[in-house]
Amino acid sequence: DGGITQSPKYLFRKEGQNVTLSCEQNLNHDAMYWYRQDPGQGLRLIYYSQIVNDFQKGDIAEGYSVSREKKESFPLTVTSAQKNPTAFYLCASNIPGPYNEQFFGPGTRLTVL
Amino acid sequence: GESVGLHLPTLSVQEGDNSIINCAYSNSASDYFIWYKQESGKGPQFIIDIRSNMDKRQGQRVTVLLNKTVKHLSLQIAATQPGDSAVYFCAETPYGNNRLAFGKGNQVVVIP
Numbered sequence: 001d002g003g004i005t006q007s008p009k010y011l012f013r014k015e016g017q018n019v020t021l022s023c024e025q026n027l028n029h030d031a032m033y034w035y036r037q038d039p040g041q042g043l044r045l046i047y048y049s050q051i052v053n054d055f056q057k058g059d060i061a062e063g064y065s066v067s068r069e070k071k072e073s074f075p076l077t078v079t080s081a082q083k084n085p086t087a088f089y090l091c092a093s094n095i096p097g098p099y100n101e102q103f104f105g106p107g108t109r110l111t112v113l
Numbered sequence: 114g115e116s117v118g119l120h121l122p123t124l125s126v127q128e129g130d131n132s133i134i135n136c137a138y139s140n141s142a143s144d145y146f147i148w149y150k151q152e153s154g155k156g157p158q159f160i161i162d163i164r165s166n167m168d169k170r171q172g173q174r175v176t177v178l179l180n181k182t183v184k185h186l187s188l189q190i191a192a193t194q195p196g197d198s199a200v201y202f203c204a205e206t207p208y209g210n211n212r213l214a215f216g217k218g219n220q221v222v223v224i225p
Contacts, residue, residue: 004156006156040121040217041217042215042216042217042218043157043202043215045212048211048212050211058212090156090157092156097211098206098211099164100211101147101159101162102147102213103159104149104156104157104158105156106156107154107155107156
């Protein structure tokens with residue numbers, strides 16, 4: 001079955017540690033996205049990538065980094081510079097184009113202690 | 114499950130009744146709109162979309178209405194079922210490219 005996988009579902013880290021969240025898709029989509037979701041707020045875009053080896057900052061990129069070495073994978077690193085990293089992180093992908101919906105993974109809940 | 118529904122506008126609806134969820138969007142240049150459903154602890158799922166050259170589109174038990182004059186989008190769910198309990202988000206494309214901007218969401222609670 002085609003889809004997007006994110007792992008792990010729950011992640012706990014100590015303050016000051018970097019942590020990498022995994023996102024893999026087998027939908028053959030060129031574009032991939034990372035969003036952050038906090039209670040009572042809509043999804044906010046962290047980074048996105050339209051093609052392999054290229055990515056752009058979204059609205060809240062500070063304290064995060066990404067790489068796009070393979071079409072299928074778009075890992076997100078939450079660095080110690082991110083002041084409030086505890087959140088629900090969602091990865092999405094789609095075929096680039098103006099009328100193509102984004103497909104979402106199941107999310108990773110990151111808690112920084 | 115995830116606490117995404119906290120502090121959101123909540124619609125409580127009796128099972129079998131129709132639900133209407135509203136969304137005001139921000140950019141008159143947006144030309145594509147999507148409704149997503151998010152159940153507790155899961156990622157958003159696509160429900161239905163509409164382009165700006167239309168004012169109504171129907172799916173299975175759902176209808177989306179678009180009023181570009183007042184920048185308003187609504188989602189109607191017919192014969193609401195317990196499985197419809199979720200947070201519903203609208204999304205628009207204000208950037209003229211592949212990026213989406215999401216609304217804050219509306220919590221729907223179905224009363225059996």
